Amino acid sequence: MSELRQSPLGDRHRDQGAKMVPFGGWEMPLHYEDGTLAEHRRCRRDAVVFDVSHLGTVRVDGAGAYELLQRTLTNDLTKIEPGRAQYTHLLDADDASVADDIIVWWLAPDQFDVMPNASNTDGVTSAFAAGDCSVVDVTADRAILAVQGPNAVEKFAAVHPDAAGVGRFRVGTFQWEGVEIRVAGTGYTGEPGVECAVPRAAASALWEAVVAADIGPAGLGARDTLRLEAGLPLHGNELGPGITPLQAGLGWVVGWDKPTFRGRPALAAEREAGITRRLRGLRVDGRRPPRHGQVVLRDGEPVGQVSSGNFSPMLEQGIALAFVEPTVAVGDHLQIDQRGTRAEAEVVSLPFWPPTD
Amino acid sequence: MNVPEDLRYSSDHEWAQLDGSRARVGITDYAQDALGDVVFVELPEVGSPIEAGASVGEVESTKSVSDIYAPLSGTVVQVNDALGESPELLNDDPYGDGWIMVVEVADESQFDALLDPVAYRALTED
Numbered sequence: 001m002s003e004l005r006q007s008p009l010g011d012r013h014r015d016q017g018a019k020m021v022p023f024g025g026w027e028m029p030l031h032y033e034d035g036t037l038a039e040h041r042r043c044r045r046d047a048v049v050f051d052v053s054h055l056g057t058v059r060v061d062g063a064g065a066y067e068l069l070q071r072t073l074t075n076d077l078t079k080i081e082p083g084r085a086q087y088t089h090l091l092d093a094d095d096a097s098v099a100d101d102i103i104v105w106w107l108a109p110d111q112f113d114v115m116p117n118a119s120n121t122d123g124v125t126s127a128f129a130a131g132d133c134s135v136v137d138v139t140a141d142r143a144i145l146a147v148q149g150p151n152a153v154e155k156f157a158a159v160h161p162d163a164a165g166v167g168r169f170r171v172g173t174f175q176w177e178g179v180e181i182r183v184a185g186t187g188y189t190g191e192p193g194v195e196c197a198v199p200r201a202a203a204s205a206l207w208e209a210v211v212a213a214d215i216g217p218a219g220l221g222a223r224d225t226l227r228l229e230a231g232l233p234l235h236g237n238e239l240g241p242g243i244t245p246l247q248a249g250l251g252w253v254v255g256w257d258k259p260t261f262r263g264r265p266a267l268a269a270e271r272e273a274g275i276t277r278r279l280r281g282l283r284v285d286g287r288r289p290p291r292h293g294q295v296v297l298r299d300g301e302p303v304g305q306v307s308s309g310n311f312s313p314m315l316e317q318g319i320a321l322a323f324v325e326p327t328v329a330v331g332d333h334l335q336i337d338q339r340g341t342r343a344e345a346e347v348v349s350l351p352f353w354p355p356t357d
Numbered sequence: 358m359n360v361p362e363d364l365r366y367s368s369d370h371e372w373a374q375l376d377g378s379r380a381r382v383g384i385t386d387y388a389q390d391a392l393g394d395v396v397f398v399e400l401p402e403v404g405s406p407i408e409a410g411a412s413v414g415e416v417e418s419t420k421s422v423s424d425i426y427a428p429l430s431g432t433v434v435q436v437n438d439a440l441g442e443s444p445e446l447l448n449d450d451p452y453g454d455g456w457i458m459v460v461e462v463a464d465e466s467q468f469d470a471l472l473d474p475v476a477y478r479a480l481t482e483d
Contacts, residue, residue: 019393030393035448036419037394221393221419287444288397289417310419311396318397339415339422 007053008143008203016217024118026054029219036221040313043189043226044353047149047156048218049210052188055144056121057197058114062133065110072127072262073102074245076255082106085169085184089245089253090116090127091263096270098239098248100124105171105184113138113182113197117235127262143203147215148193148226156194158213159206166194177205188223190230190351225310228319231281231350237292237308238279238321244270247323249279249350277304277323281352282334284318285344287311290336296322297335297342303328306336314353318343358481359386361452365468366477367428369410372452373460375468380429383456384416384447387481392418395447398440401425401433401458409467414457416447425457429467435459 004027007013013020018029029051031039042048060068070077075088084106090099100120105113110133116124121137128135147156157164163174163183171184182197198206211217224234233239238248244267245253255261284290290309295302304324312319320336328334330349335342349356364372370388373380389395397417407413412424413433436458440446446455462468472480 030420035394037396037445225419286397288399289419289422291422311417 005054007051008200009051009053009207012204012207013051013217018217018219021220023220024054026118028054029217031219031221032217034216036219036225037313039216039218039222040225042216043149043191043218043222044314045150047147047152047193047215048222049207049215050146050148050218050223051143051207052146052195052223053143053203054118056116056118056124056137056139057142057144058116058121058125058128059136059138060112060114060128060133061136062110064132065112068128068131068133069104069112069114070258071260073104074254074261074263076258077106079255080106082109083171085171085186087253089239089250090124091245091261091267092241093262094266095242096244096263096266097242098235098245099127101233101235101239103184103186105182107171107173107182120235140200142197142199143207144195144197145207145210146187146193146195147210148187148189148191150191152191152193152215155213155215156210159209163196164194168192177202181206188230188232189226190232190353191226225313228308228310228321229312229314229351229353231321231352233279233321234308243323244275246270246275247277247279275326278326278328279307279321280324280328280330281348281350282306282320282322282336282345283315283348283352284320284336287317288338288341288343289318290320290338290343290345294320295337296324296345297337298328298332300335303334312352315355319352320345358390358478359452360474360478360481362474364452365428365471365473366480367426367471368480369426369428371426371428373428373468373471375462375465378462378465379434380431380460380462380468381456382428382458382460383451384425385477386451388423389448389451389455392416392421392423392447394419395444398444398447398457400436400438400440403433403436405433407431407433407460427460428471429460429462430464431460431462433458434461
């Protein structure tokens with residue numbers, strides 16, 4: 001087994017009593033002393049900071065950068081402009097399944113930071129067979145801090161007022177304590193906030209400044225329950241081999257107006273034929289957390305499978321994302337087989353939080 | 358790790374406290390720490406016979422599900438219903454308000470065969 005990669009903030013996490021776990025080839029904090037539920041609730045009510053340095057950063061730089069991304073990734077860069085971020089997918093060329101879901105930071109007309117999931121960074125780097133631009137994995141050079149929550153912007157302003165005001169899905173470059181930081185109004189919790197890329201050598205100082213601004217640390221456990229409540233997909237569960245953006249309910253990520261992107265013919269064929277399963281949200285009657293792989297039934301007949309499930313700390317009941325037959329609709333009553341016990345569940349519109357009904 | 362002196366322990370990380378022929382049972386501090394935040398507990402039914410080493414319920418945390426194993430054979434005479442609404446008691450007070458069940462013990466010699474605090478502490482420090 002190869003050695004786990006360490007975040008530049010690893011010592012900070014240990015100082016703060018983090019329980020460290022392997023994740024995507026990295027050793028990262030699962031939770032700190034207060035635990036996952038407390039960290040989750042703090043993010044919903046106040047503000048927290050996550051170390052997300054395990055996300056990749058692939059810098060695509062040069063005259064051909066725009067064309068390269070526009071013909072490779074699904075989303076359409078003509079919908080945005082430099083200084084903005086966009087959620088997009090890299091598809092498998094043959095079956096249009098989602099090889100990775102990615103946030104692109106468009107920093108300058110010819111410069112992009114492409115941010116894949118930890119374990120997919122090499123695959124994404126190689127998908128950008130160099131055109132008229134350089135493609136460099138700069139993951140090891142920086143840390144990324146995600147400051148999230150209803151008070152995130154106000155509290156982060158004590159650290160850097162301009163960076164805190166960057167705006168939703170906008171990107172900016174700022175000076176902080178003599179180094180350049182790159183900040184985007186993005187996140188993975190359903191709350192407002194910013195994600196901040198800082199050079200490795202300054203990472204601990206920025207982390208400490210954020211914590212000193214009364215923004216408590218939160219780990220991967222809370223990150224997962226928060227994204228689940230927000231109805232956001234996790235690569236490996238809701239996206240991955242055999243799963244297309246259309247099945248995941250993410251058709252808006254696909255720039256059909258573009259003449260080409262990787263996997264377009266296969267995805268167009270699926271759109272024509274109709275999807276055979278679709279991702280839905282299920283609210284369970286009771287606290288018991290549904291789990292990945294559990295069978296979903298309608299009137300006793302299997303209609304799908306749970307892709308992610310857990311306990312919702314805000315709703316105080318079990319919630320699940322599940323791939324089910326396309327005939328299943330919001331408001332339907334289903335059952336989830338939880339190791340032999342059948343839990344009643346209702347199909348609800350996403351996100352789970354904030355509730356829409 | 359908190360390992361109270363007046364309890365006995367199973368290698369499955371349950372504790373037991375004998376009072377006459379009845380034993381109060383729960384999970385250890387080590388177990389609750391390894392589980393993380395507990396969000397659901399499935400308790401055995403009062404009156405059900407249980408066998409040492411067999412699963413009698415489940416504990417679910419935000420990250421995983423674990424079986425509750427009976428440390429002793431006997432009959433369940435009481436369960437901690439407060440865990441239904443407040444499963445976090447397992448984390449907050451595993452040897453007190455987070456107890457799981459009381460068992461009418463079939464054979465008290467089974468209790469003596471459980472690990473003493475020194476042996477259990479050694480097990481968790483391996």
